[in-house]
Amino acid sequence: MSPDRTALVVRGGWDGHAPVACTELFLPALAGAGFEVTVAEDLEVYRDQELLARTDLIVQCWSQGRLTGPQSEGLVNAVRAGTGFAGWHGGVVGTFTDDTDYLRMVGGLFLHHPEQHLDYRVRIAPAHRDHPVVAGLDDFAVHTELYWMLTDAHNTVLATTTVHPSGPPGPEPGAGTGPEPVEMPVVWTRRWGRGRVFFSAIGHQPEDLTPPVVRTLTARGLLWAAR
Template sequence: MTEQQKSALVVRGGWGGHVPVPASDRYAAALKEDGYAVTVSDTLDSYLDRELLAATDLIVQCWTMGQITGDQAVGLADAVRAGTGFAGWHGGIIDSFRSETRYQLMTGGQFVHHPREFTTYLVRPLPEHAEHPVLAGIEPFTVTTEQYYLHMDPAVEVLAVTDYEDDPDNPELAGVVMPVTWTRRWGAGRVFVTAIGHNLADLEVPEVDSMIKKGMAWATR
């Protein structure tokens, strides 16, 4: 690895319904194409390796549900606080480790519900953030997939939103303006999240793919 080359750690696992291996392979390949040295890990014990994390410019996580130990959560949060970037999509980053609130403080949002069926909804980039690197070239677009209802940290910088669609099981939620894509700072580190990405078809939507690639670049140390 040359001195200038960026390094990325891709951590994947958890619930198989979010296709963690093919989904993370997609973006590991994209990072390699952009010149990153990429390490892929199938264990959360990577978050205990402080030497590895200190040498890592970007962590991309695709790990839905599961359990993280307190030491693993602290190791990850400390690395990001020290400047390592953290990025991910959908349940792989905001439905991870449901009982670990220290992790949720860092990501800035937590999945709590989605309608039983896929929903077609409009994603609206916020005009006040039109110049943000993550939104470059992104106009409003529609997706047909799970629409996440989230509990959100008001301290994040929301870049794109959606109007929550009708949900027969929870009609009270209809019309709520819900964040879809956001960033935040965690100490010296940058965190990028998008709620879209249930399956590979979601990731192949050009606007989604663009936001994730640009989000990873933005979060990199």
């Protein structure tokens, strides 16, 4: 029996995010869900309009990269036409940072993380507990990088955490003269044209993606994003 759908895994860039090891974790889940999976380790694949048009899901793990104009146009147009796009951590929001069309499509941009990894709690958004990506999941703790990001109001935020900015506090809470704790998105979905987009900030290294709740959430997100 031939696969029902096709997925394209695009991985590479900065090796500190272990793009090969991280994406390999999810290839069995994609195959088990009926996807024929193609792996690309060159951004030129985004110029292949015929391939992208018949691709139901792009899983991207490419940190600190840069798209050419034709590559950016090919990717963004494919998602707008209905190809799903999904990924995690710096492989989505810490790359192609000078490409405004790409950043508008994914809905966020990495700004900062503390040098050390931190323990923090990820809270499922009460308004979206029935969303298929997080349905039945409880709040959970992680020990990894804590991302500070700029994000888009069009995102449907499925999970958040609290970020305590570094630097001197203001003289009074809410005085506006110093950084106060802020709720930061961790997981979101969005629509871009006819395409679906999924992002999770968790995934610096493979061990961040292997805890059952994180792995379940991420795998669900990939499948949700598919055409």
